[in-house]
Amino acid sequence: SQKIEQNSEALNIQEGKTATLTCNYTNYSPAYLQWYRQDPGRGPVFLLLIRENEKEKRKERLKVTFDTTLKQSLFHITASQPADSATYLCALSNSGYALNFGKGTSLLVTP
């Protein structure tokens, strides 16, 4: 069966450090992978999309890698801030189908 797995344990880090979140998948052949941020009681907000032919993508303090051989994406937030505290969701689909989401990883950045 298809699975999207993210760290189930919450990630607690100190302000200024780099947070690294993992997304692993099985039985998908995704053309792309997306990352979203979700705050409590709110809808997810799109952050980044990375395509299968892209190894890495950056946006401000965010960096995403995509390894289709390992079937894994890593999501990094550098110089983390308390405002980065949220749940981060990985999402992907087989081409032409609706997005499926992982359960998300909760990030807490403490001052």
Place this chain on the structure above:
Amino acid sequence: DGGITQSPKYLFRKEGQNVTLSCEQNLNHDAMYWYRQDPGQGLRLIYYSQIVNDFQKGDIAEGYSVSREKKESFPLTVTSAQKNPTAFYLCASSTGTGDEKLFFGSGTQLSVL
């Protein structure tokens, strides 16, 4: 402002009652989606629509129904057949299925009285 509007923010259902969740978008997007989120869980796809007057079941469509009579609107009805309806419901839209990001509404929390 462009975006997706879900209403109401909170909704209560009595036993045996059908309830309808509203979702409206003014982004001129072709595709719309409904997801359900339970505490500590990921989003699970209920229904999606790629075009007006057409929609497809997602992974957990049983106990739900939808309509897509207008491009801007994609209401979700939670029927009495859905025995465990308490959840956070999220509506989203995109320019089309495939390689596009989703724009989400702010969600509706449905609870059973």
